[in-house]
Amino acid sequence: MKFKVLLSFLVAAALAAAASAKSITLLNVSYDPTRELYVDFNAAFAKYWKAKTGDDVTIKQSHGGSGAQARAINDGLQADVATLALAADVDALFNVGKLVPQDWQKRLPNNSAPYTSTIVFLVRKGNPKGIKDWDDLVKPGVTIVTPNPKTSGGARWNYLAAWGYALKKYGSDDKAKEFIAKLYKNVPVLDSGARGSTTTFVQREIGDVAISWENEAFLALKEYGADKFAIVVPSLSILAEPTVSVVDKVVKKKGTEEVAKAYLDYLYSDEGQEIAARNFYRPRNAAVQAKYAKVFPQLELITIDEAFGGWAKAQKTHFADGGVFDQIYLK
Amino acid sequence: MAGPATSLAGKPARTGAGTPRVIRNPLWVRVVFMTVALLFLGCFLLLPLAAVFAEALRKGVGAYFHSFADPDVHSAIWLTLLTAAIAVPANLVFGVAAAWCIAKYDFRGKSLLVTFIDLPFAVSPVISGLIYMLIFGLQGWLGPYLGSGDHPWFGEWFNQQDIKIVFAVPGIVLATIFVTFPFVARELIPLMQTQGNDEEYAALTLGASGWQTFWRVTLPNIKWGLFYGVILCNARAMGEFGAVSVISGKIRGETTTMPLQVEILYNENNSVAAFAVASLLALLALVTLVLKSFIEWRHAQTRPSA
Numbered sequence: 001m002k003f004k005v006l007l008s009f010l011v012a013a014a015l016a017a018a019a020s021a022k023s024i025t026l027l028n029v030s031y032d033p034t035r036e037l038y039v040d041f042n043a044a045f046a047k048y049w050k051a052k053t054g055d056d057v058t059i060k061q062s063h064g065g066s067g068a069q070a071r072a073i074n075d076g077l078q079a080d081v082a083t084l085a086l087a088a089d090v091d092a093l094f095n096v097g098k099l100v101p102q103d104w105q106k107r108l109p110n111n112s113a114p115y116t117s118t119i120v121f122l123v124r125k126g127n128p129k130g131i132k133d134w135d136d137l138v139k140p141g142v143t144i145v146t147p148n149p150k151t152s153g154g155a156r157w158n159y160l161a162a163w164g165y166a167l168k169k170y171g172s173d174d175k176a177k178e179f180i181a182k183l184y185k186n187v188p189v190l191d192s193g194a195r196g197s198t199t200t201f202v203q204r205e206i207g208d209v210a211i212s213w214e215n216e217a218f219l220a221l222k223e224y225g226a227d228k229f230a231i232v233v234p235s236l237s238i239l240a241e242p243t244v245s246v247v248d249k250v251v252k253k254k255g256t257e258e259v260a261k262a263y264l265d266y267l268y269s270d271e272g273q274e275i276a277a278r279n280f281y282r283p284r285n286a287a288v289q290a291k292y293a294k295v296f297p298q299l300e301l302i303t304i305d306e307a308f309g310g311w312a313k314a315q316k317t318h319f320a321d322g323g324v325f326d327q328i329y330l331k
Numbered sequence: 332m333a334g335p336a337t338s339l340a341g342k343p344a345r346t347g348a349g350t351p352r353v354i355r356n357p358l359w360v361r362v363v364f365m366t367v368a369l370l371f372l373g374c375f376l377l378l379p380l381a382a383v384f385a386e387a388l389r390k391g392v393g394a395y396f397h398s399f400a401d402p403d404v405h406s407a408i409w410l411t412l413l414t415a416a417i418a419v420p421a422n423l424v425f426g427v428a429a430a431w432c433i434a435k436y437d438f439r440g441k442s443l444l445v446t447f448i449d450l451p452f453a454v455s456p457v458i459s460g461l462i463y464m465l466i467f468g469l470q471g472w473l474g475p476y477l478g479s480g481d482h483p484w485f486g487e488w489f490n491q492q493d494i495k496i497v498f499a500v501p502g503i504v505l506a507t508i509f510v511t512f513p514f515v516a517r518e519l520i521p522l523m524q525t526q527g528n529d530e531e532y533a534a535l536t537l538g539a540s541g542w543q544t545f546w547r548v549t550l551p552n553i554k555w556g557l558f559y560g561v562i563l564c565n566a567r568a569m570g571e572f573g574a575v576s577v578i579s580g581k582i583r584g585e586t587t588t589m590p591l592q593v594e595i596l597y598n599e600n601n602s603v604a605a606f607a608v609a610s611l612l613a614l615l616a617l618v619t620l621v622l623k624s625f626i627e628w629r630h631a632q633t634r635p636s637a
Contacts, residue, residue: 064581076467076495078495078498097469195598199597203602
C-alpha cells in the first residue's frame, strides 16, 4: 500500500516537472553584473510585447561567470538568448555545441553588442594607496581584487586592459607579460565572477583596489554610498563589448525564435538603450549617449580587434590552457 | 537480587556521589573543561546562529517578512521542499532494503556494497553534481540523445519525450538523492546487526509471511533508528549546496533551491533577504535538532523495556 502511494507520488512529481518545463517562457542566460539591468529590461520588454502581440512573456534569468555560463549552455542549459560578457564566450557556443551559427556576430548591429562598458578601478574612501593609473597597481604592497579570467568575462577584459596599457607604454609583448605577472602577484584571491569580486572587495573588505566593470563600479557606489568608495579612471582602458545572441538550436526546439529575436532587437530600441544607460552601461544610440554624456567619463579606449586581433586570437594566446595567463599565474 | 546489580553496572558514572573517588576528576579540571567546551560552542555555533538572525532582522520585522514576498523565494522554498519530499522517501526505501540485505544475510561482495554506500560521504558534493553533468549534460554520455532525436535507434522516441535532467528539477533531485544516499542505511545497518535474526526466525516459524515479518517484527524494532536516519537525511537534503549548485543552472524562480537563493540574494547586495532565507533554513535545522533529541530520548526510554 505505502509503496503504491510512494510510487504514485514519484510519478506525479515527475509529471509536474515535465509540465512546468513546457510552459512558454524565455530564459536569458547572462553574466554576473547584468542582474539589475535585465530585471529592468525584462519588465519593459514584457510590457512592449504584450502591447504588440497580446501575449504574456515571462523572462527567466540566470547569472554567473560568463565563461561558466557558456559552458552551462553547452552542457544543456536551455537558454533562448545568451547575453554574455564577450564574444569569445558566444563563440564557444558554436565551437563546442554548434548551438549558434559561426557568423552569429554579424546578425545584429555593432558586432552584436547593444551596449558597451569599460574597465575602471574601484578604491576605498580617500584612495589611501594613491592609485591613479595601471602603474600604481604593480607596486609592492598593493592588493588587487579581480576575478578569474578562466571563468569570468569581466576578468578577461581586466587582464587585456592592463596588457594594452603595458604594451603601449613599454612597447613589447615581453615587457607586457612581465607587467601582467607583477600585477597578478598582487592578487590574493580570484573569484569566479565579477559579482563575487565586488562582494569580496566591498563586503569582505579585502584589497586596496578592485579592477572592475565600469557599470559594476557605479552600482557599488549606488548600493554602498559614494562616501565609502571612489572610482578611479585610468589613462587608458579597453572598450568592452558584451555580446548577445539567440541560441538557435534551443529556440528552434522550443518554438520561441520570434520572441527571442524581438527581445534582442528591443535592446537596440530607444527604451532599451535608455534602460542600459540608467544601469550604467554605455549606450550605442547617439541621442541616448548625448543625454548621459555627463555620467560616463571620456578616456582613451583600445579595442579587442585592433589591439589583439579579435577575441578568437586573444582567447587562444592568453586564456587557453597553457596560455600566457597560465604561464604567469601558475609560476 | 540480580536486578539492582545489573542496573548499577548499566549506569556507570551517572551520579557523581556514587562513583568511586579514584575515577572522579578534581573540581577545577571539570570547570576548565566545561568552560572551554561552552566557550567553543558559543563562539563557533551560537554566535554565528545569532548573527544570522540579527542580520535578517537588521532592518526590522517588516523587512524580514517582506523578504518572503519575493516569488523567487517562494519558488526556492517550494523546490527545496519538493526535492526533500522525493529524495527522502527514495532513500528511505533504499536504506531499509540495503540495511536488510547487509544485516540479515551473508553474500559475496557484501563489504563492497557497504563501501559503495559510504561513497557519497567520501566524495565532495561538487563531484556528485559533476557526475550527473558528465552523464546527462549535452556534451556528456547520454545527454546528447535526450530530447535531440540524434540517437541511432531511439532517436524518434527521445525526441518526443523531451526529457530534461540537468538544469531542471530531475537533476536536482538526482544529485540530492546521491548526496543523501548513506544516511538511512548507515543508521540502520549497525542497529539491525546487533538485533540479529532471532525474532524474524521466530515469526517465520510461527507461520508469518515475509511481509508480515517485516511489518510486525522488523519495522517496530528499527522504528526509532529509522526516524533518526530520515531526519538526518532530510536535513542534508534541504541544506545541500555544492552538488545542486553544479546541476541547477541557477534559473531564478525555477531551479534555485533555498541555499542557492541565499547566495544569489547575498551577491545582489540584498543581505537582509539573504539572511532571512538563511534564518528559515536555520529554523528548519533547529526543528530537526529538536526532533532528533526527542527521538533519542524516546529511543532511550523504549530500549530498556525491549
